[in-house]
Each structure stands twice: as structure tokens, then as C-alpha cells.
Amino acid sequence: MGVRPLTVTGSGTSAQHWVGTWSSVQDTAKIQQSGGTAATVNGQTLRIPAHVSLGTDSGNGVRVHLSNAMGTAPVTFDAASVAVQDTTTGGATAAAAPTALTFGGTTSVTVPAGGDVTSSPVTLAVTQQATVLVSLQVHGSVSSMAGHAAARTPVWVSDAANRTGDTAATKYTQTTYTGLPYLAGIDVTTPTSAPTGSLVLYGDQSVNGDTASSDGRHHLSDAITGDIVDDPNGDGTVEYGVLNVGTNSNSALPQSTFSDNPTNALNPLDRNVLAQGNVRTVLVSTGATDLLNCSSDADTCATNVEKGLAALNSQLSSYFTDDGQTYIDGRPVTQNANITVYLTTIPPFTAGRPGTAAQEAAREQVNGYLLDNFPTQVIDFAAAVSTDGTATSSTVKAADLSGGNPSDAYYADLAGRYLNDTNTQVVGIAPNLIVPEATGGDTPDDEWELAADGADAREDNPFTAVGGATFNAGGPNALNAPAGATSFDGNTGFLESDHTAVNTLADYTVSAWVKLDSAAGPATAICEGTSQHQAFYLGYDRGNQGWMFQTTTTNDDSADFPTAEGDTGTGALGTWTHLLVTYTAPVDGDAGTGVMSIYQNGTLMGTATNLTPQYDSSMPLTIGGCVNSPDTTTPYNAFPGSVSDVQVYPYAMSASDAGASSVIVPAGWDNGMPEDEWKLNANGTDTASLNPFTPSGTATFGPDAPSGMSGSITFDGSTGFLKSKQSAVNTLGSYTVSAWVKINSALGTTAVCQGTTQHQSFYLSYDKPSAAWMFQTTTTNDENSDFPTAEGDPNSGSVGTWTHLVATFRAPVAGDAGTDNMALYQNGTLVGTAANRSPQYDSSMPLTVGGCVNSASATAPYLAFPGSVADVHVYPRTLSATEVSALR
Numbered sequence: 001m002g003v004r005p006l007t008v009t010g011s012g013t014s015a016q017h018w019v020g021t022w023s024s025v026q027d028t029a030k031i032q033q034s035g036g037t038a039a040t041v042n043g044q045t046l047r048i049p050a051h052v053s054l055g056t057d058s059g060n061g062v063r064v065h066l067s068n069a070m071g072t073a074p075v076t077f078d079a080a081s082v083a084v085q086d087t088t089t090g091g092a093t094a095a096a097a098p099t100a101l102t103f104g105g106t107t108s109v110t111v112p113a114g115g116d117v118t119s120s121p122v123t124l125a126v127t128q129q130a131t132v133l134v135s136l137q138v139h140g141s142v143s144s145m146a147g148h149a150a151a152r153t154p155v156w157v158s159d160a161a162n163r164t165g166d167t168a169a170t171k172y173t174q175t176t177y178t179g180l181p182y183l184a185g186i187d188v189t190t191p192t193s194a195p196t197g198s199l200v201l202y203g204d205q206s207v208n209g210d211t212a213s214s215d216g217r218h219h220l221s222d223a224i225t226g227d228i229v230d231d232p233n234g235d236g237t238v239e240y241g242v243l244n245v246g247t248n249s250n251s252a253l254p255q256s257t258f259s260d261n262p263t264n265a266l267n268p269l270d271r272n273v274l275a276q277g278n279v280r281t282v283l284v285s286t287g288a289t290d291l292l293n294c295s296s297d298a299d300t301c302a303t304n305v306e307k308g309l310a311a312l313n314s315q316l317s318s319y320f321t322d323d324g325q326t327y328i329d330g331r332p333v334t335q336n337a338n339i340t341v342y343l344t345t346i347p348p349f350t351a352g353r354p355g356t357a358a359q360e361a362a363r364e365q366v367n368g369y370l371l372d373n374f375p376t377q378v379i380d381f382a383a384a385v386s387t388d389g390t391a392t393s394s395t396v397k398a399a400d401l402s403g404g405n406p407s408d409a410y411y412a413d414l415a416g417r418y419l420n421d422t423n424t425q426v427v428g429i430a431p432n433l434i435v436p437e438a439t440g441g442d443t444p445d446d447e448w449e450l451a452a453d454g455a456d457a458r459e460d461n462p463f464t465a466v467g468g469a470t471f472n473a474g475g476p477n478a479l480n481a482p483a484g485a486t487s488f489d490g491n492t493g494f495l496e497s498d499h500t501a502v503n504t505l506a507d508y509t510v511s512a513w514v515k516l517d518s519a520a521g522p523a524t525a526i527c528e529g530t531s532q533h534q535a536f537y538l539g540y541d542r543g544n545q546g547w548m549f550q551t552t553t554t555n556d557d558s559a560d561f562p563t564a565e566g567d568t569g570t571g572a573l574g575t576w577t578h579l580l581v582t583y584t585a586p587v588d589g590d591a592g593t594g595v596m597s598i599y600q601n602g603t604l605m606g607t608a609t610n611l612t613p614q615y616d617s618s619m620p621l622t623i624g625g626c627v628n629s630p631d632t633t634t635p636y637n638a639f640p641g642s643v644s645d646v647q648v649y650p651y652a653m654s655a656s657d658a659g660a661s662s663v664i665v666p667a668g669w670d671n672g673m674p675e676d677e678w679k680l681n682a683n684g685t686d687t688a689s690l691n692p693f694t695p696s697g698t699a700t701f702g703p704d705a706p707s708g709m710s711g712s713i714t715f716d717g718s719t720g721f722l723k724s725k726q727s728a729v730n731t732l733g734s735y736t737v738s739a740w741v742k743i744n745s746a747l748g749t750t751a752v753c754q755g756t757t758q759h760q761s762f763y764l765s766y767d768k769p770s771a772a773w774m775f776q777t778t779t780t781n782d783e784n785s786d787f788p789t790a791e792g793d794p795n796s797g798s799v800g801t802w803t804h805l806v807a808t809f810r811a812p813v814a815g816d817a818g819t820d821n822m823a824l825y826q827n828g829t830l831v832g833t834a835a836n837r838s839p840q841y842d843s844s845m846p847l848t849v850g851g852c853v854n855s856a857s858a859t860a861p862y863l864a865f866p867g868s869v870a871d872v873h874v875y876p877r878t879l880s881a882t883e884v885s886a887l888r
Helices: 220-230 269-274 288-292 298-317 357-373 381-385 408-423 881-885
Strands: 016-023 045-051 061-067 075-084 109-111 116-118 131-138 156-158 172-174 183-190 198-203 241-246 279-285 340-344 446-448 463-466 469-472 485-488 494-497 508-516 523-529 534-541 546-551 563-565 577-583 595-600 603-609 621-623 641-649 676-678 693-696 699-702 712-715 721-724 735-743 750-755 760-767 772-777 789-791 803-809 821-826 829-835 847-849 867-875
Touching: 016 061, 016 198, 045 183, 061 075, 061 109, 061 131, 109 116, 131 183, 198 220, 198 269, 220 241, 220 408, 269 279, 269 298, 279 298, 288 298, 288 357, 298 340, 298 357, 381 408, 463 469, 508 523, 508 534, 523 641, 534 577, 546 577, 546 595, 546 603, 563 595, 621 641, 735 750, 735 760, 750 867, 760 803, 772 803, 772 821, 772 829, 789 821, 847 867
Parallel strands: 016 241, 198 241, 198 279, 279 340
Antiparallel strands: 016 183, 045 131, 045 156, 061 116, 061 183, 075 109, 075 131, 156 172, 446 641, 463 494, 469 485, 485 641, 494 621, 508 577, 508 641, 523 534, 523 621, 534 546, 546 563, 563 603, 577 595, 595 603, 676 867, 693 721, 699 712, 712 867, 721 847, 735 803, 735 867, 750 760, 750 847, 760 772, 772 789, 789 829, 803 821, 821 829
């Protein structure tokens, strides 16, 4: 049993927050010399270079980890020191007098076999990518030194004396050691108010850099750090520690636990990964050694590696980051957050380490497994270095080899792939992000349900209610949404957070449920202010009659107001709507940044661009209206309505996360609308319990029904119809509507429809002149509209007979001629098609059965249907012909 080094030491103003900047895995009990003999020392001083990634913060704190984890006997260090290497002379020469290290107040320390020790903190300014020299005087004669077996790093040794305080290298001689004795890691201080974390590279030869240059500066960790600094989209700083715990010894995979996803895989992860300084992200690149050691058939070899990688992912992703569990002055440094895990494909074998045909087949199988099963976690190292740039190519490109082994260019290409895939959202979560509670990229940085009070999930930024703001039980009527909400009087009521919640100069996402009761004046549901305007507004645009996401370009009278919003009339009053907005901060030279997006019920409604966002860190987040001072007691743009479940995220959600598959959209919803079914055999209830029908006029439920069904609803063709509680079909997206219908009189009437103010978004109707069923849509919401129509052959619509109709629509996509398709199926057979590239939609309009309306408050239908309807379905996608045939 042992105690890991603490991420935070001290307390109050003397607290120091630590993060790893360099590491070396401990994997051998006996460091060797180039000739194969054991390296020995006798009272001499070792000087070991470490090419760090991250520099110290303004506190200039450094601490050093020493290890005898693989040793078989205790080792004593009589003295130790740390210094920065002289950048001109290099080698064992320090830039200034080394700083002595102590261990619990003493200059010497004995480390037992299997043990580790961490020095007391010292003050030493270390810049990013500097080389730090750690000097250790080893007590007495040591015949075998534990450490890292294949280091590709020079080590110097002195005469038999304490040379830890020497600045010059005159008493040091470079050894022929192939490994690195005793030095396990270096931590530096990071700001306690905004700590950074570390990326741990865990794996075999690809991480270790077995055949890289031997100057200690060409490991994969060095290449990734260099690419971060040189990234044209970055600012030249190393944003997090990059730690190398690669090994060429044995397997880095867990031992067999007879489970594909064990929660506690048997492996050295605790010492090599979890004990590193403030780990937030782990990149796993391993499996090649296991495949090369496997003599079974390809499938067996591949399956063992697949299970091992799944086990690593399972275990690592179940752990919280250190600073998510660390407190300073009684408050958490960050919220609880799970470690993010990346998995890499296995690069091709090389002439230096060739594989058999079975082993190569197993490698390709493993890579396919990773790409298929972990698509948002995989970084394709194989493609980065392979001849044809794919995960299945069996050879490494010649430019990345030297003497049949990976060269420095090989590791540079791996690093380039890492940077590309983490910059371009190939992986689901960027490195070093705090993503709480093991639910992936959709978990908020903070959340306020607003059901009973203004408390937040992190317990550090609560809302205070001001004026006419009341907490109540009238929340969204949707699955997975809170039962309560906060309602505002549209005058004095608003909520104000304790402090700012969104850094609007950076990437962010904000989501909420909103319901507006009146459009009489400007109404903003959520905003965060500046002294003159708001950094962002999430509100209702009276002119456009829709929801909008607006930002500002300056904090003065000359500001522009970039606005992302949906089409006219898409913001329904008195209806709960889910809104989510994202912003990607501008990056010089990257035209894809500075982008604002607004999603309504999971559907992207509009975008805009702002390259000069504004921010005032003194301003709170407000709900129910906006303020320009934290001391304001009355809002402007006051919101007459209700808000529930506000969430903020410190990154811009990808479209896939922000859309229908996002965890913040209620279960059962896709593209903003429920997949729902109304049997209509006894009442208007729906199977999703989201959107029931209410009957009006003469509409009677009875036993008449298609074969196998228990009932239907019959309409008088005059006053009777059914009206849903809210819109049921987003007709701007892809959708399918199906129903059993029976018309009793051959009139031009409509069985199922969903309205706009002038026409209907769609009609599922009977066409009297042709005596056929038809599926009709509209192209505009005015008298100039066309009516694209898909219908069956003349005289194919039988009167007095139950008929099954299915209408499908594939939403138009720019440049894709295979979209905008309408299709009508009758009794499972395709009977007609049409096209509509400008579909219409009004989210305030209900779905109606038995006739149509142009207002949600209408009490009598037009195109009233003289007949019966049963078993109505709506789907938020275009069903295939095979799926349609299965509906009957």
C-alpha cells in the first residue's frame, strides 16, 4: 500500500496545484549499458536530462519523483538537485547553480525496493520545452539500478563524489547506458484558480520511441509537444503536460479477466498512469507487442488484444481526474470529471520487427474493431505512417523508416495525426477538457434545473431570484426534462448568478428549455452582459417570430449584432421549446471559427459569424431578462414566460452532440419531434405520453377498425376532428406519417394534416377528381404557393374500404439531388412520388386528424373528413420501402 503524491499541496494562499510535465515508466530492475552488461555506480553522481513539456507558472514550483519500483534492494541517495540545462553548452552543463532537493526536510533519502519518493517542492523557473537536469548521488556500490529500460536519452556520471551542486560538466562523463535510472517524473506548478492537466501517452514501442534519435528529445511526447507549440491555429504555448509512459518491456495490456469490459483490469496502470500529475487525458497506443508474441490464429490473437484494449478503456474512463476531487479552502478546484481516453490504431509492422501473415491479419482486424466500436475515441496512428494512408495498409512508408525501423519522421507523423484529430473533432472530446460524470461530451460545465430554487449542480454559482420570478412545478412536458421551472412576470422578475458563467471569448455551449407566453415586447430568456450590451442573448425575435442567438462585436454604440435564427414563424408561443446555442472562438487563419449556431428541438435552425466576441468577467449570467451591471435590480428585455434546465458547457458541441442524439434532448425525441403513435381505438392518448389528441365536434371512437385492430375514430365530415397538444412533425426535416383511413363519401377531404397559417405543411388526403389518395405539401406560406403532390393512379382510392397510407419525405440537402423526395405508399406499395425543395413548417401548429386548421385555437376544421382513421404514426426520418411494408 502506498500514498500517491497529492495534486494540491498546502492551503489557502500558500496552496500549490501540481501537474506532470515529464515522466518515464519504470520497467526494469537492471539498467544496461550498450554492450549488454549491467550499469553500476559506486558513490558517484548521476546527471539525468528530462526534456519537459509544460513550463512552471508564476509560482515557479518544481518537484521530482524518484523510483525504485522495479528494484530488488533499497537504494539511498545521499544528495539530489535539479537545474535547467545550459541551452548554449548543452550536455551536463547547468544554466545556473543547481537547486538542492530535500525529502521531508533531509537532503538524503532511502527508497525501499518497490518504493517511490517525491521531493519537497523547490522554486525554479522552467520554461516550456526546457531540458531539466536531475542529479542524484547514489550511496555506496550499486550493482543493478532500476528504472526505464529503453530511454534513448543520454546519462552522465561523475567521479565518486557529490557533484549534485556542480554547474559545470567537467566532472561528468557521458555513459553508454541504454536506459534511465531512478528518475520517474517531474511536476510543475499550475495556477490554482485555473489549473491545467496532463495527457499521458501509454503504450509500447510507438509511444516509447525505441528507435528514435538518442538525444532525449525525439520521443512521441516531444513530437506532440512540438506540434502543439508550432500549431498555426494555436498561440505557441503548451497548454497541458505531455507525459510519456511508453515501454518496450512485455505487454502494456491488462491480464485476462474473462470479460470484454472489466471494471478493474489487472495491469500496471495505477503506478504508470493514474499516479501521474493531474491526469485528464490518456492516449493508449499498444497491442503490437502482444500480436507479435501471439502464435495462435489471427482471430484469436486479435480477439485477445481487442478485449485488452476494451478493458483499458473501461478502467481508465471510470476514474475521476485528480483535481476534480481536490479542494482548496473547502471548495472543489473543478467539478468531478472522468478521465478522457483515446485509443490508437496499431501501425504496420516493420522490417526491424516483422510480423507473420496471421499477425498482420490480426492487426488489421484489431484496427477495424477500434474504428467500428470507438469511432469518437480513435486516433488513426496506422493511417498516419502507412504507405497508402489507411489503417489496413501492411507497410510503413519509406520516408518514416531508417534501417527498417521507425525514424524520427515516424514519430513526427504520429504527433501530426494526434494534433489533427484533436483539433478537428475527429475525437469526441478535446484533450485536457473537464467533462464531468462519465457521460461524455454532452455533460455540462454547470446545470441549473430551476425547479425549486436557483441551486446549481456544481454548488458554486447559484442563481438568486429578483422581483417577479417564481419557482413552480410547471416544467416541460417531455421525457428527461425537469418537472419544474422558473416563471417570470415579464417586468421585474429575473435570476442572477453569483458570478460569470460563460467565457464568451472562448468556445461555449448554452442550452435550456424555454416557453414564451407573450410576444408583446423584446424578450430574452438567457443572457450574459457587458457594460453596454450583452455578450450573448438567447431570446425571441418579434419581427421574425422565432428564437434567436445574438452576440455583439464591440462594447459601444457602434456594435453590430450577429444573429443566428430560424425561419420566420418557427417560434411558437405557449409551447415548451428546447434551445441550444454553440459558439466556436475565432482562430486566425481558420475560416471555420467564430461561428454561432442555434438548434431548436435538436434541429439546426441558423448560423452566423462573430470574429470579435465581447466578454466582461464581472457580469453574471441572467435568466428572465438582461442587465448591464451586477447591481441592477430590474432587467431589460424582460421575459414573460418560463425557463427550465439551463446548462452551460466550456466548449462548442459538435453538430452530432447538439442534435437529436445529444443527451440533453429528451429520450424518445429525434430531430426535435417525438416518434409517436396514436392508436385512436378508445381515446386520443399517444404511446409516448407527450402529445395527446383532443377531440372537437362530432368525432366518435368506436369498434370499427382494420383487421387485427380494436377500434378507430369516425368523423362526421363537418365539425369533428382531433387536434394534438403541440406540433408533431418537423416538416423541414425528413419524416414519415402513416395511418389507416376509410372514406365514406368520395369528397376532396383530408384525413391527416399539419398546418401553417395559410395552408398545410402536408396533407394526407383524398383527391376527388382522380378518385385517389394523395400526399401533398406546400412551397410557400402565401397565395403563390405550389402544391407538390404524390398520388396513386386514377380510381385507385376505394370508398368504404380500410386503406393503409404511408407518406415519406426526405429533407432537401444542398448539392444532393437524391433529397427533397416525397413518396406515397398505399397498402405497402409505392404509388406516387414528387419533389419539394422548399418545404414549410410552423412549430406552433398542431397535427390534426379528420380535417385541417390554420390556427392552434381553431375549433372547426376545413377539408373535413367523412370517414374513419386508426393507428396514426409519425417518424422523424424517412422510412425505407422495406420498413414501410412492415408497418401494415
